[in-house]
Structure formats: C-alpha cells, structure tokens
Amino acid sequence: MKADKIKIQNLEVFANHGVFPEENVLGQKFVVSAVLYTDTRKAGQTDELTASIHYGEVSAFIDRYLKEHTFQLLEKVAESLAEELLLQTKGLQKIRLEIKKPWAPVGLPLETVSVEIEREWHTAYIALGSNIGDSEAYLKEAIDKLDHLPTSRVEKVSSFLVTAPYGVTDQPDFLNGCLKLQTLLYPEELLRELNRIEQEAGRERIIHWGPRTLDLDIIFYDDLICEEDDLCIPHIEMHKRSFVLKPLEEIAPYKRHPVTGKTVREMLGELENAGQETADA
Numbered sequence: 001m002k003a004d005k006i007k008i009q010n011l012e013v014f015a016n017h018g019v020f021p022e023e024n025v026l027g028q029k030f031v032v033s034a035v036l037y038t039d040t041r042k043a044g045q046t047d048e049l050t051a052s053i054h055y056g057e058v059s060a061f062i063d064r065y066l067k068e069h070t071f072q073l074l075e076k077v078a079e080s081l082a083e084e085l086l087l088q089t090k091g092l093q094k095i096r097l098e099i100k101k102p103w104a105p106v107g108l109p110l111e112t113v114s115v116e117i118e119r120e121w122h123t124a125y126i127a128l129g130s131n132i133g134d135s136e137a138y139l140k141e142a143i144d145k146l147d148h149l150p151t152s153r154v155e156k157v158s159s160f161l162v163t164a165p166y167g168v169t170d171q172p173d174f175l176n177g178c179l180k181l182q183t184l185l186y187p188e189e190l191l192r193e194l195n196r197i198e199q200e201a202g203r204e205r206i207i208h209w210g211p212r213t214l215d216l217d218i219i220f221y222d223d224l225i226c227e228e229d230d231l232c233i234p235h236i237e238m239h240k241r242s243f244v245l246k247p248l249e250e251i252a253p254y255k256r257h258p259v260t261g262k263t264v265r266e267m268l269g270e271l272e273n274a275g276q277e278t279a280d281a
C-alpha cells in the first residue's frame with residue numbers, strides 16, 4: 001500500500017551552517033521543503049488532527065532544530081534533520097527532504113544550491129542463536145541492545161527453541177529465536193551493529209558453524225536482494241534451516257522471499273516435508 005503525502009514547501013529558516021567560519025557566526029537563510037509519507041486515511045475519515053501529522057508542529061521542529069545546531073555540510077544538516085523527524089514524528093514512515101542554500105559563497109553567480117535526500121523506516125528480520133554459557137541471557141541481552149539502538153526498535157520477538165547443531169554436530173544444542181526490527185540503519189550499518197553486539201557477548205569466530213556465545217544474522221531487510229562479499233540478503237542458507245524458519249514463521253508466517261516468492265510458512269513446510277521423506281526412505 002502506498003503512503004499518502006503531506007508537503008511543506010519552502011520554509012525559510014535563518015541558521016548558522018556552512019564550511020566557512022563567518023557562515024557559522026553571521027548565519028544566513030536556508031529554505032526547507034519536506035514531503036512526509038504517512039497514512040492519512042483515519043484523519044480523512046474522522047477529521048481529527050491527532051489522527052494525522054501536525055505540519056505546523058513539524059515546521060516548528062525544523063525551524064528550532066536548524067537554529068539550535070551548527071553543521072558544516074548541507075549533507076549533514078539534511079541527514080540529521082531527517083533522522084530526528086523520523087524518530088520524533090509519530091506515523092511518519094518516510095521523508096523526502098530538500099534543504100536549499102541561497103547565495104552560497106562559491107564566488108560565482110548562482111541562485112541556490114541544495115541537498116535532497118529520502119530516508120525511511122526499514123523492516124529487518126534477525127535470527128539469534130547461542131550454545132555457550134547462559135544462552136537465554138545472551139539472547140535477551142542482544143534483543144535489549146537492539147531495542148536500545150538510537151535508530152532502531154524491536155517490534156516482535158519469537159519464543160526461543162532448543163535445536164540440534166547445524167554443520168558441526170559435535171557441540172551443545174543451540175537456543176534459537178528471531179525478531180522483527182524497525183530500523184533507520186542501512187544493511188551494512190546494521191551488520192556492523194550486530195557484529196559489535198556479538199563481540200560484546202564474547203563471540204569468537206574460530207570454527208565455521210562452531211559453538212558460539214551469540215550469533216546474529218540478517219535474514220530479510222525489506223525486500224532487498226543484496227549479494228556483497230560480506231553480506232548476502234536474504235540469508236543464503238535460510239531455506240535450509242528449520243532453526244531459522246520455525247521462530248521466523250511464528251512472527252512472520254506470510255513474509256515472502258524476494259527471490260523465490262515463497263512465504264516463510266511455505267518454506268518451512270517444504271523443509272519439514274523433505275525431512276519426513278528422508279526419514280521414510
């Protein structure tokens with residue numbers, strides 16, 4: 001479903017941003033335009049302001065934020081403002097933000113320069129696993145740390161299940177789970193945070209598929225298909241792993257694989273049927 005739009009066009013703000021010291025001291029005019037992507041259906045039906053985004057409050061927030069902060073680059077102004085608006089504005093799913101700088105000091109006759117960006121909330125599904133020490137404590141601590149990232153929030157968490165080890169079988173059973181995360185982080189940024197949380201839990205990458213205090217994997221990120229050297233989304237092995245599909249099916253049974261088009265429930269059913277056929281053979 002496409003989001004509706006509320007537009008704020010050419011809001012003038014006098015603020016102190018720029019590379020040159022005099023720009024930070026003397027200040028200058030900036031012109032801000034924003035497209036706020038949200039769902040206006042309820043407001044349209046009820047005629048209640050609280051059911052929508054108050055564009056007056058957003059305009060006041062933009063004015064106040066630009067005046068209270070000082071940045072060198074327009075890119076930083078736009079990035080920081082977009083992030084704060086997404087974090088602070090209830091119902092805001094996505095924002096397109098343009099910040100214009102009239103009479104930029106480039107020594108040439110120009111009317112304006114500007115930076116325009118789009119930022120939005122993304123949905124990621126993360127698999128969790130542990131088979132060393134207090135596994136339940138490691139998983140719960142990881143969930144708490146993800147929920148307390150400044151630009152992320154945990155929406156759903158599956159129950160934990162005990163599963164046999166995968167790959168290297170001569171090791172303790174695992175405790176596994178999955179969670180749904182709303183995040184402003186890009187995939188590579190999210191991966192870095194997951195690696196940091198693993199390291200803080202004492203994760204050591206010694207044996208592939210070996211025992212570990214904590215394992216965090218990105219299974220889905222929106223409907224992104226990514227094939228980088230250090231990051232593959234959707235997770236390349238997910239359709240083979242019941243310890244991923246079972247908890248994932250609990251919180252997102254109808255989430256579709258962006259390549260195969262199969263739902264999580266369908267992939268789990270196929271895997272369980274294949275295992276039953278192998279057992280019957």
